Amino acid sequence: MSAHGQSPDLSSAWRILLVEDDPVVARTTDILFRLAGHKVEVATDPHSAYSMLSGRRYDLILLDMNFGAGRSSGEEGLACIARIMADDPAARIIVITAHSGIRIAVAAMQAGARDFLMKPWRKDDLLAKCAAVIGQREGGAAPASRPVGGGAMLLGDSPAMAEVRAMIQRVGPTVANICVTGRSGSGRTLTAMAVHAASGDAATPPPRIDLRDTDQWRSLDEARGTVVLRYPDQLDAVAQARLLDRLLPGLRCISVADGVAALSPALYRRLCTLEIAVPPLSARREDGVILARHFARVAGESYGHAAARLTPAAEAIVTATDWPDEVRGLAAAVERAVLLSDDGVVDAAAIRPAMTASVVPEQDTSTPFRLDDAEKLMIVAALKEHRHNISRAANALGISRGTLYRRMAQHGL
Template structure:
C-alpha cells in the first residue's frame, strides 16, 4: 500500500458505499477516502443504500450493523446483507462492528460479507481490507455504471415486491422462458432485465426486440442466448404464428406483455413457462413513498440540488394517489417537483398532477381502499406537519382555508 492509500495493483480510483448512521464517522470516512483519491457515497440507513445501489455499482460496501437507537443485535445489518447478496452475489461487503460484536461479525461473514472491521478502526486497516476485497475482481468501470439489469432496481418493501424478487432469484438462473406482465409503466422491463441479471448470461446484454416494429424482426435470425421480446400480445394470430416459426430453438425468451389472454396456445407454450406479474402501485401503496424518495434523489443529482426532502404531507399524498401511469407517472411528478423546488423541500402541493386533491380520485383501486380514509390521512399529516396552522396546512394541500375547514369537519378532525 502506498502512502496515499492506493494499491500498487489497483491504480484506478475506487467507488465505495458507506452505510452508516453516525454523521461523525461518515464524515471522517469520507475525508479518508477522498484524500486517498477515491469516491465515497454515504447512506444513513439500508433504504438509502438500496436507492444508491439501484443507480450505480460500487467496488466495495462498508456496512454498519445497527441503525436503530438501542439495537445492538446486528439484525438490521444482516437483513441488509441478505438482500444485497441475493440481488448481487458478487458484492464486496465489509461490515463494521464494535469490539464486542465478534458474534455479529461471524454471522455477517456467513451471510456473505467478505471481511469485517472493528470500531474504532485504523485508516490503514480499512484501506487494506478494501484493497483485498476489491482486488479479487478489480475496480468497477465507473461510478455510474448502468445497473438497468440489476435486481436492486426493483425497489419496494411490500410483501408483493419481496415475493416477486424471490421468484426472480429462483427462476433467473434457469433457462425457463419467462413472461413479465402488468400495467404499462409499472416496471415490467426492469423486472425482465432483473431476470436476465440473475441468469448465467448476465455478463452479456440480451437482444431486445419490440415486436411492433417489423424492421427489428430480422434480428431474430440466428439469435442465441437470451432475447427480450416486447409486446407479443399485440400481434394478431398470423403474426404470432410467424414469430413462433422464427424463434430459434434454444433461444431463451423473456417477454413483456400487458397480459397473456391474447396469446395463441402455441406461442404461450413457447414464451411462457412461467408468468411473473408486476403488482400495480395501488396494491403496494407504501412502496410509492420508497420509490418517490429514490426518484427525488435521482432528480436532485441530475439538477444539482444538494438535498431533497419529502414532507410527511407529501408522503401521505404519494401513498394515497392512484398514479395513471404507474411508477413511470410517479417518477415524472417527483422529478418535476424537484426541478421546481427552491429549498429542496417537496410539499404536498408540489405533487398534484391537476387541481386540488385530484390525485386522490381512485381509478383502479383495490376494493379495500377508501377515498375518505386517504383524504383524512393527508389532512392529518398536513396538520401535524404544520402544527395545526390552518393557513399553512391548506397551502401545503393546495386548497383554501375554507375548504380545509369543511374537510376537517367532514372527517371529524
C-alpha cells in the same frame, strides 16, 4: 471483473458505497478515502442504499450493521446483506460492527459479506481490507466480478414485491423462458432485466426487441443466449406464428406483455414456462413512499438539488393517490415537482395540487384506502408538518383556510 470485463486495478480510484447513519463516522470515512484518492458515497439507511445501487456501480460496499438509536442486534444489516446478495451474488461487502459484535460479524460473513471491521478501526486496517476484498479472485481463478449496483434492482418492501424478487431468485439462474406481465408503467421491463441479471448470461446485455416494429425482427437472426421480447401479445395470429418460427432453439426468451391470454397456445408454450406478474402500485401502497424518495433523489441530482426530499404531507398524498401510468407516472410527478421547487423540498401542493383528483375512489373495495381515509391522512400530515398552522397547512394542501377548517370538522380533527 469491472463493468467492462477488466480486472480491478487496485492503483486506480475506488468507488465505495458507505451505508452509515452516523454523520460523524460518515464524514470521517469520507475524508479518509478521499485523501487516499478514492470516492465515497453515503447512504444513511438501507433504503437509500438500494436506491443508489439501482443506478450506479460500486467497487465495494461498507455496511454498518445497525441503524437508529438503541439498536444493536444487527438484524437491519443482515437483511440488507440478504437483499443486496439476492440482486448480485458477487457483491463485495465489508461490514462494520462494534467490538462486542463478533457474533453479528460471523452471521454477516455467513450471509455473504467478504470481511468485517471492528469499531473503532484504524485507517490502515480499513484500506488494507478494502484493497484485499476488491482484489479478491472468485474460486481462486477469475478476478472478482463487476462492481455491484447499476443494474435492475427492484425497490419496495411490500409482500407483493418480496414475492416477485423471490421468484426472480429462483428462476433467474435457470434457462426457463419467462413472461413478465402487468400494467404498463408498473416496472415490467425492469423486472425482465432483473431476471436476466440473475442468470448466467448477466455479463452480456440482451437485445431488446419491440415486436411491433418489424425492422427490429432482424435482430432475432443474430440473437444468442437471451433475448427480451416486448409486446408479443400485441401480434396477430399470423405474426405470432412467424415469430415462433424465427426463435432459434436454445434461445432464452424473456417477454414483456400486458397478459398471456392473447398468445396462441404454441407461442405461449415457447415463451411462458413461467409467468411473473408485476403488481400494480395500488397493490403495494407501502412501496409508494420508498419509490418517491428514490425518484426525488435521482431528480435532485439531475437538477442541482442534492438534498431533494418530500415533506410528510407530500408522502401521505403519494400513498393515497392512484397514479396514472403507475410507477412511471409517480416518477414523472416527483421529477416535475423537484424541478419546479426552489430548494428541492416537495410539499403537498407540488406533488398533488388538487386533493380530490386521482385519489383512490371510495367505492373501490379492492384497495385498503377510501377517499375519506386518504383525505384525512393528508390533512393530518400537513398539520403536523406545519405545527398546526392552519394557513400554512392549507397552502401546502392547495386549499383555502375555510375549506381546511370544514374538512377538519368533517374528519373530527
